[in-house]
Structures are given as C-alpha cells and as structure tokens.
Amino acid sequence: MGNTFGHLFRITTWGESHGGGVGVVIDGCPPRLPLTEADIQPDLDRRRPGQSPLVSPRQESDTVQILSGTFEGLTLGTPIAMWVRNEDARPDAYNEMATKFRPSHADYTYQAKYGFRNWQGGGRTSARETVGRVAAGAVARKLLRVQYGVEVLAYVSQVRDLTAVVDNERVAAEQIESNPVRCPDPEAAARMAALIEQTRRAGDTVGGFVQGLARGVPPGWGDPVFDRLEADLAKAMLSLPACRGFEIGSGFSSVLMTGREHNDAFTVRDGVVRTVTNRSGGIQGGISNGEMIWFRVAFKPVATVMHEQATVDVNLQPTTLRGRGRHDPCVLPRAVPIVQAMTALVLADHALRHRAQCG
Amino acid sequence: MGNTFGHLFRITTWGESHGGGVGVVIDGCPPRLPLTEADIQPDLDRRRPGQSPLVSPRQESDTVQILSGTFEGLTLGTPIAMWVRNEDARPDAYNEMATKFRPSHADYTYQAKYGFRNWQGGGRTSARETVGRVAAGAVARKLLRVQYGVEVLAYVSQVRDLTAVVDNERVAAEQIESNPVRCPDPEAAARMAALIEQTRRAGDTVGGFVQGLARGVPPGWGDPVFDRLEADLAKAMLSLPACRGFEIGSGFSSVLMTGREHNDAFTVRDGVVRTVTNRSGGIQGGISNGEMIWFRVAFKPVATVMHEQATVDVNLQPTTLRGRGRHDPCVLPRAVPIVQAMTALVLADHALRHRAQCG
C-alpha cells in the first residue's frame, strides 16, 4: 500500500534502486493530449545523478520508455505506463548495508516493518524511486500547460544559511536552469555552489529550501475539508525523501504578524476579484483564489556522509559505518524537478476534480 | 469530494456552522472497543468556544450523540455516526457576509468554486467543521491507548514570539490542561495569556505554534512511498483552518546543520534498536522507528478582526467590512485538541494498515 497518489489523475510508482528498473502507471489522464518520450526525458535529465559536479555521481542515462496509453503521439485515455531500466547496478558496493543500518536512513525501519529488505542501493528507499514521480509529473505539467495555461516552477531558494533574492512573480525557467544549483539569483547561486563543493570535499552534506510556484491556477481548485489544495501539496512534499517541512504562503513567518497585518485585502483588477497582497499563498479555505500559489519545502542534509558513524547491525551489535563511493553533497538541485513534478500532480488531480464536481 | 480522511480507519465529516448540525461517520473502527459519549465529550469540551476568556465566545454546549455503531457500550465494527446539534444560530449576525467577502476568509473561494455558498457563520468554512474531527479523533485515541499503548499529546509551544520551554519526553496531559492557553510551561503560559488578552482588547488576533507528540508508537507504521507517516501527518495538519505549515522532527532548522551533525546514530537499549538523538522525529523513510514522534504546526492569526478592512462585494464593488460579535483572538488553545485528534486519526489508520500488510 501507499504507492498510489491522486484521486482522478492517479499515479502508481514501482521499482527499487537495484532490480529491473523503476516506473509509473498514470491512470486518468485525459485523452488526446500530445505526448511522447520527448516531453518526459528533459525532466528526467534534470533529476538524473551525474548531471553536474554538485550532485550524486551515479551514472545512468535514465532513458524513459512509454509502454502504453499513447497512439500516434496522443494519449488514449487509458493507463500510461512508463519505465526506466536500471543500469548502474553495482550490488557489491552495498555489501556492508546488508548487515548494518545506515544512520538516518530507512534501512532499520524497512527491516522492522517488512522483516526483510532489498539492501542493494537502498532498494525502494533510494531516491531513485522518484524517477516515476518525475515522469508522471512531466505529463501532468503538459496537461496543465496545454489545457489550463498553468505554469509550475521550482527553484533552490536557500542552501544552509545562504538565501537567494528572487521575484517570484517574474522568475522564469531559463533563469533557474542557468546554473547547476538551480537558483535563479546568479550571485547567490555562485555562493551556494561554492558551499556545496566545499561540503562535498569535506565528505559532508548540506540541506536547504526549495521554493515552489504555480502561476495561472484559476479560482476554485481544492476540495475542503480534507483535500484542501495546501493539504495535498503538503502531503506531496512530505512524501519526498529528505523533506522535513512545508509552508504555504507566509507560512511559519505568519505567526509573527497580527491578523490585521496578515490579512489580504480584496480588490478588483480587470473585472476580477484579486487580493492586494498574497500572504495566503494563492489558497484560501483550501481553494485556489486565482493568485500565484507559492510555498516552501525544507530538505535536511542527506544522510550519507563520508565519515565513520556509530550504528548497529542486524544482530543488534554496535558497529560503525562509513559512506563510500556515491556521495551526494546536496539534494537540492535534483529536488527541484521533483518538487515541480509533485506540484503538477496535485494540481492536475484537482483540475479534474473541479471539472467533475463543478464543471 | 474531499470530506473523507483515512484509508482503513476512515472518517467522513459533514455540516455547516448554521443548519442542522455537524457530525462524522467513522468506518473501519475495530469491534469490541469500549465506547460511550463519555469518551468523546471531554475532547469536544476542550474544542468548544466559550470555555475561557481567551477563546471565541460563541455559546454552544456541543453535546455529542452516538447514533450508531455501538451496542451495550462496545463498538460493533459497523459505522459509528456521531453528531452535535447546532444551537447558537444567529443568522442575522452574518447578514453582511451575504454580500461581502471577508478578507483572508474562504467566502470568495467558495463562491468561485461552487457558485453558491452558505454565508451564515461561514457555513462549511467555519471552524465548527472540526467538531466531527475531534469526535472521531477521540475514538482513534481510545483505540490507540487501549490496543497499542500509544499516547497522543499536543500543546501550545509558541504564541507570536513567546516560546515555551518543555521537556517533550516527560510532559503530561495534566500540565497542558492546567491553564487556558494549554501551554505546559506555566511561566510562558502566563505571558501568552497576557498577550492574547491584550490582542483581544485591541480587536486583533495572533498566531503561533502547536507542538504535536506521539509516544509509544512501535516501529513499522507508515506506508512509503506516498503514504509516509509524516506525509499523512502533514496533510492532516494542513487540512486544518488557519494552518500554514508543518515540520517533522528537526524540521526547518535541519537546513542549518550538516549531515554529520544531523544524523541520528543507532544504538541498542534494552535489546531494542534505538537512536541516540531523535532529530528524525521518530520517523525514518516514512516509517516509525520506535522513538517519540514529534512535529510542529504553524497557525496564522485568524482573519476576523474588529477593525474595518477593505474588501469587495459579490457585485465586484469596493466596500469595507468590520468583524463584529464573535472575535477569537487566538485559535491556538482550541487547536490543541484538534491537532491531537488529527494525529490520532493518522496513527490509527496506519496501525490498521500495518496489521493488514505485515500483521
């Protein structure tokens, strides 16, 4: 259980780090959407390890294949199955993990839950699991763009204590992709890159924030009381490896304001109800209000470090473990396409839900 | 759509602020659990307006009635329907809301989504909607306590910039309930109460943080990759009115640490795998690891203030609106039982899910 996400635009992911591959089935995508592998591969390339010195060096081409659900370049309305074959399988590199629990990884909890686990590369707990999410998210993004004019963006807004200055209303994808950190503030990006590189050399890791944005969402998406738009976004983000927190709009900082200071006054622009400020993050009462949706996602420093750490083995004996080989100093640049993907999946689902009940 | 929560311990809530009442149906509660209204009423009393000068003065007894699903004081395994009749209906008090959109409320988005809304007291957008959640949460808490020895707690940890000092491992329900703020640090509670009272007199509102805790959760609960325990908790919390953010364990502050600093080393205590620190918040890879679960929930200052605010009416004309009558200066004391309820609902669901797949 737990590997399906969405109510109407619904995805089911599968696959372990080592084994046949990783993939996803999308059920509920509307028919007649133009779709080929060329719509999906670029996002996978952005998620892929080894794309820059800043990220994990694992070498896989991650070439996606659409196995069903399209015909002559259009979606059929039937399930869209996509997969990426595993290539860089080096099970020997993980032999130690067969018997030792890596600190702050999921080795122990998987063992405790299932009584058994694929310890090669972390199995299902590997970040490789997100391949299916990114592939499905690319389809959702295309649907949102083509049918609704919605644009979904994400970027790295903070690495450790280094913060970027960005105009969320105007930032463009090109600016984000202009550097390997995926931070659209060039100066901050340079400092972040230096910090990541320095952290890598120290065999350590560093976390930070990814900023998520959705522009063009019309008023009315979101299903109170439980499936509020921000609730589904929060779940989507907290379902990501290494994610530790989520805030919508003014978020945590809202607690320092009074109600008078915080409220978004209504006004009319171009014959449409708008808010003067947008502390609500584009969502009020769980429903989009037509303003830009903005939120922030916290990622902890990833757990694999190149230093000896105290742990225990499967026989409950104290031991130590030291990361080797594949060390990803900062998950943030690769988290950007994943956050985009999950955002798009939530929005596509709610677009269809809105059409169903209120269309 | 959107009014059902949970996969196996599943609740469906209904009801508007004005109308027949508010209620909930629980489907999936195990049979033979001792249950009467006396198990539920105390939590509703803690959620109820008018319980102290610090909270909304709306006067309702909120007396719960169990309509089905129990027999001779035990649950039957069939749906448990519970409801609370609406009493303090003063529709006239809301006449202005029929035509004007309250800033940072959901009046406009409901109108935009449904083309129609019950403007009396906010209808379904009223915090009164949480009555059903709290009633169901009381059942979930009892199930967790009786069948699993799990204790769920919550308390106010911060009001605006006033923070409490609390030992999460030891804090007890009695300490939390010892003052109307529901903050177990008596000194902080006194300052918080003063701030809330001062805010109330100023016709303004103030937000803050609720800390959530769950002790005694065994290793193995949580369903990766999407239904991770922290993902379901995040969704549960962000589905609450006025909630703006969620963090698990070290949360947002984790971004300021390196991986070496942040990792929780494993050890063995009493023959059981434990972590030396608990920055993971009791959850690793989406699955409980046997440590205390801890998380923090941010609530914005509520939107109804006793001051004139700019807004527009349903005819898109500029106008002003001023709160009147019922003014709740701080949602936090009443949010405590609601956070507890949602936490218990998530945990009860995952207890049953774990039993299903791995039991």
Place this chain on the structure above:
Amino acid sequence: MGNTFGHLFRITTWGESHGGGVGVVIDGCPPRLPLTEADIQPDLDRRRPGQSPLVSPRQESDTVQILSGTFEGLTLGTPIAMWVRNEDARPDAYNEMATKFRPSHADYTYQAKYGFRNWQGGGRTSARETVGRVAAGAVARKLLRVQYGVEVLAYVSQVRDLTAVVDNERVAAEQIESNPVRCPDPEAAARMAALIEQTRRAGDTVGGFVQGLARGVPPGWGDPVFDRLEADLAKAMLSLPACRGFEIGSGFSSVLMTGREHNDAFTVRDGVVRTVTNRSGGIQGGISNGEMIWFRVAFKPVATVMHEQATVDVNLQPTTLRGRGRHDPCVLPRAVPIVQAMTALVLADHALRHRAQCG
C-alpha cells in the same frame, strides 16, 4: 470499512435497525441542484415497510431530515447528511435472536467476523440499512434527471415463476406504481399479488426478479477495465440484502445464442450511431453506447419464515427458531426503489467521472 460507495458521487451509510437511526452522507454532489426533503421522502415511502399488505408490517414513518449540504433549497457542493430516526424499536421482540442464529441470515457471520453483534432486529444486517441508499439515490436520480435527462426505472418482472410482459422502451413510472406489487403488467401483477398473499398466509416467502432500466444515458459513461458500467451495477445490486444474481442485457440467455445471432448490428439514426438490436444492454466494452440500459436482478425468498427451523445457538447447541411478528412474504415490491436508487448512484458517479476525464 465497506460502507462507502462511489468514487466521485460518493455515499457513506450508517445505522442499525435499533439505535439512534439510519442515515447517509453524500460527498461530491454538484452545487446548485434544487433539493429539499420533498425530493427524497417519496422514495423512502416506497421503500417503507407497512405500505401495503404485501410487505413487512413494521410501522415507521421514516421521515427524512436533511442536516447539511443545502441552503435556501439548493445544494452547496458540501456533504449532504440525511437521516431517519428509528421509531418502531421493540427490542424485546428479538430476545431469542440474542442467543440463536437465524438460518440464512447474517447473525452467525457477523458474530464470526466481529465477535459481537447488535442482535436487536438484525442490527446493521437489517434491510433497514437501505434507507440511506434510497435517500442518496433520490438525490442521484434528481441530478441525473435535471442535468442529464436520464430516467431510471425498475419494476418487478417475475415473482417465483410468474412473469410479466412489459415493453421496456415505453413502460412508465405510473404504470409501475399503479399496483402494490410494482409490476407494470396489470394481469401479471394481480396473479403475483395473489401468490404473495397466499405465501404470506402459509408463513412462507417467495423471491423473483426486478428489472432495472436507464433511458437517456449518453454514450461514453463507464471506466474500463475494472470500473465498467455493468461491473459497478453488478456490485451495486449484489450489495443488496437477498440479492443472488445479476445479468446485463441478454445476460444468461446469451449463452444459448451464437455470435452471429447475438451481435448488435450498428446503424445510423438521426445522425447518431445506434444499434439495431440491444442485446448488449446499452453497454459495450464497459461503456454506455447510447441505447437503453437494461438488466435483471435476482432476489431469493427472504429468510424469515413463520415455521420452526433447525439451528444452533451461540453455545453451539442445537435448537430451533421460529419467526414471529414481522414477516415479509416478498421483498420485491420494496426492492424496486432500492434497485432504482443503486442504479442512479452508479450512473451519477460515472456521469461525474466522465466529465472529469473526458469533459
């Protein structure tokens, strides 16, 4: 679990024969549908015991109350909660059922599953449970009628070996309701009534068939491969107490024809693709084809008879049991509104699903 039906037009029912009452929550009904109790009560009156000498004599007014989800006579898009209070509670009449398992009832299986049961009047296993279905079905029927021009009908087509001759294309609700059997063939109805009355006097019971019809369903409803329209109808019908079988269109009799004989040739009428015959029952490949949907539902003779029957008690001792008091000789007349309700619920759900994915 198991008390929710539907994916987008979703109902959750609750309640036992004895206890507070029985009810239903509808989640997902579109907003702005005119709806009051007057739309629902007539169907409940048709389901009600005591309405004619042919059915169970239990005396309850079954007055429905809408508790939420409407405002000024229109649906809000929020959950619609409805309930009927239990009145005719005579727990003493069922004392014997506390310790003895009634043959071919669900007393034993509920005891085996839940380890506990409400034996008063059968508790949740009572046909009284269908009150919520009928109430929700009335809303679904109104939605289908108002927004889609779909008409859902049902009638008794066979009692034991007595069959009716009916033109399904033309039969009208008035003809069905013109006699207490709810069979639109007056001559057959008279013979059926005589058989039912004779059976009643013999303290025995009799079963038969209900024919279901839906006219005006546009092409395109139904979601292969699992949620085919006929699959969801089959589930809906087999979820009814005493239902033993379901067939769509030519059904069981199709096995006696060859493919050449059975196939429905396509033609064009009024610029629309139509079939010359309709052995497919208005559904092909799980999707409506624009023809009338027709199907048949088999109901066994109900289990409560006025004769001594061999059984065992909760201590596994042989004993005997004899029905007393409330004896319903034939479930069919009251099953008619229930079959209508379930049909409407399936169709309303698929209307919204179609709108979501292909709208």
Place this chain on the structure above:
Amino acid sequence: MGNTFGHLFRITTWGESHGGGVGVVIDGCPPRLPLTEADIQPDLDRRRPGQSPLVSPRQESDTVQILSGTFEGLTLGTPIAMWVRNEDARPDAYNEMATKFRPSHADYTYQAKYGFRNWQGGGRTSARETVGRVAAGAVARKLLRVQYGVEVLAYVSQVRDLTAVVDNERVAAEQIESNPVRCPDPEAAARMAALIEQTRRAGDTVGGFVQGLARGVPPGWGDPVFDRLEADLAKAMLSLPACRGFEIGSGFSSVLMTGREHNDAFTVRDGVVRTVTNRSGGIQGGISNGEMIWFRVAFKPVATVMHEQATVDVNLQPTTLRGRGRHDPCVLPRAVPIVQAMTALVLADHALRHRAQCG
C-alpha cells in the same frame, strides 16, 4: 481511471493489444512470500492464445518478467511490477478497424468516450488486457494458499446448452486441466470440444458458463454493506470482457424456491458452526460463513465472427465488416484462469481487510 482494483491487495493494470506490452503493478502484497516468475508463468500459459485448437490462434509466448518487489525469491512488501512484452503485432491485419466499428465490440464506445482509440487489435479493449489480471491473480492465489490454505478453482460448466455434471466439493485442478475445454466431466468435455470445433468451422462463436469455487475460506471475510464478498466477486466477474451475468450460490434458481425450501439450516460439525445445505454459496450477509464459496459466471459468444456483418464507419456511413485471421470460437477455456485470478484477487483483498479490522 478505472484500472485499479482492490483496496488493500490492489492491482493496477496497463497495456494495449499492440504497443510495448501489457502489465500490472500489485501494491499491498505482504512481505516474505516466496515468489518467482515460475509461480506466474503457468497461469499465463493457461490464458495464452494458441494453446489448443479450441482457442484463438494468436501466437505469443507471453513470458512474464518481474521488474520489482522481490529480492532473493521473496516479496519485499513493495510494489510488484510485472509485464509481458507484445510480440505478435500485426497492425496491418487491423487496418479495416481503423474506420469501421465492429458490431458488439467496444470500438464505437471507446471512440465516443475518448474521441480517439488505438484500433490495432482492439487496443485496451482486447482480451489481451487480462494478462495483467492473471499475473496478479497468480500472486494472490499463492498468498491465499500459503498463508490461509485457501484453494481457488474454476472450470467450464456449460457450453451453449451442453452441461457438465461435477461434484464441486471434490473436483480437483488436475481433472479440470485434463482436457483443453477445462471441463472436469470428461464426457461433457468431449461433447463441448466437438461443439466448439463445429462452431469454429462455421466461422461462428459460442458462449457458456464458468463455475467458480473457493474452498477453505474461513468465516468472517467480506465487508458489508457495500463491499460484501459476493458484491466484489460480481464486480470482478462483470469487469471481464464478454461476461454478461453472475450468480452466487443458488442464484437465479433461488427464485423458484420458497424461503422454507431455500434456507440453510445451521448445525455443528467438529465443534464448528456449519450449514447443512449450502444454497447461500458460502456467504451470508456479505460475509463468508466457512462453507465452500461457489458461483457461476455467464459469458456471451464472442463478437468476432467470420461472416459479413452490417455496421457503420467513423463517418457514419453504412458498411459491412467481416472478421479475418484471428477467430476464437469460444472464450470459455481461456476464461477459466481469468475467473480464478479475479476470484483470488477479491479473496486476498478481503483476507487483508479482515486482518486489518478484526485481526
């Protein structure tokens, strides 16, 4: 939507007749179940076309590959992805189907619903879609056998008007597989084979009944009121191509009996509550009672015949169409493993559901 089945043991199938392949993802299978391709391939071989002269001659090896969810021969508790590559793709053979709607096929309804379709080999409407069901069903059967001692069987009980005489309590898999008809009554099987061969030579098709059986199901499986065991079985069967009807236990024939005749008296055997007769089909009130579950499934004669038939084309012009190449005179022998698979999927799901709520 509509391509996922099950609540806890949940499958999602994908794939068209022509395209990359067909497959399935199982989510929720318990961990540590021994599983390799060798557990699955035999059932696919029984479903495969070309296995005998009695069935469709399409030539594909249908070799299954497990892509995820197992490790060292055991299930991991993570999603199990399986697929079969398409081999015998001869799109040219279907050129006529691009523009003409085959009578009593789903060409027209898919076109009407999605506005677009893969006409090659019927695309998703092809019986090839059932490959994923059979593969998943093999896993479910293994789970039921290993963890619960439940045996699921199916056989052909009637072809057109030729009926078999079989002792359901004793019939064994070997008897069923002893002839290509999959009818365990050898004499009837011979007559059925002759009829099918004669029908094949006539370019026509013939339908009939498959009998389903489950032995060893303990009391307590099934979730009233909607997810009754027989309701989920009915949905499972009616979701199969060419299925027209379903009956549980005495089924349609129950309408010819009175309640006194029909009721199953309770008795005690070996210290366990049993029924003297089993007209209830092993299910009472939607819950298994410990007796053998038995039901019957009606399949119409398949629609592809080797004769010219009247139809219309996509431009609404009258035309004719004649099947060519692949002609399957009788779906029944290949339906047997499919009915088994769907039965096992329903039972495995309810086994886990029971464990969750009442375990």
